[in-house]
Amino acid sequence: MKQVWICLAATALFGSQTAIGAEIAPADVKFQDMTIEQSLTGVAGNPEEGAKILASRSLGNCLACHAVTPLAKEQFHGDVGPALDGVADRWSATELRAIVVNAKHVFTKETVMPAFYSLDVGVRVREDLVGKTILTAQQVEDVVAYLQTLKETN
Template identity: 60%
Template structure:
């Protein structure tokens, strides 16, 4: 039974990866961060700022408000103070830099940052077994969050 379950999980992972390739989505392991930036969209299309705003606030997805404050989300409770306030993020970082930060912040800031990489499989050790090989956000959700952050100007 365990062998069948492991085979099924491996097949499901392969089908997901094949589906991502067929749809033009860049797989997490294929994202190239160069000079602190990911220049190309992970999906080949621009994200939706409105959807990104939702992902940003959703405590089961991005949960960005757990660490960051942003005036645009003042209707949300409990903004964090661990990370920098993101008002003016679009003035401080380019869209390509924002994408790199969301994809894998540790490769941009340092391994010491507590911000997770939202679209990387490089997540450290002792990962819960059911989460191995999974990203926190999908490529589309990353593009949506980047589109939202790109609206945050002073």
């Protein structure tokens, strides 16, 4: 019984900590058509961190579905989605943010691309992800910062 209470107290503490700060909670993210104008954190994204998140299987795992030439050495990539080379020429930063937060708002509801900053990640959600987003708000900003570096003219 004692252990249960310690566990509950820890959950309450952790829960309140995540609410602190200027971060926009997943349910409060505002889409304007196909864009999210406002940074989720107010802190500029770090493209180097973003590249790591794209390649990480436990985080973005973007390479499972997308080819990205500068990251080709990192991991064998899939081709379920389009290559992300030159993606910054096709989409603005605010559109890229919307795609990463919840691709269903930009493509179709049936898209296989996961919603990375939404509590509504779909029916086949892994049990350990229930009630959590796949990426944190800052990780989304980092990924968007990296995507902005992917120009054809590079």
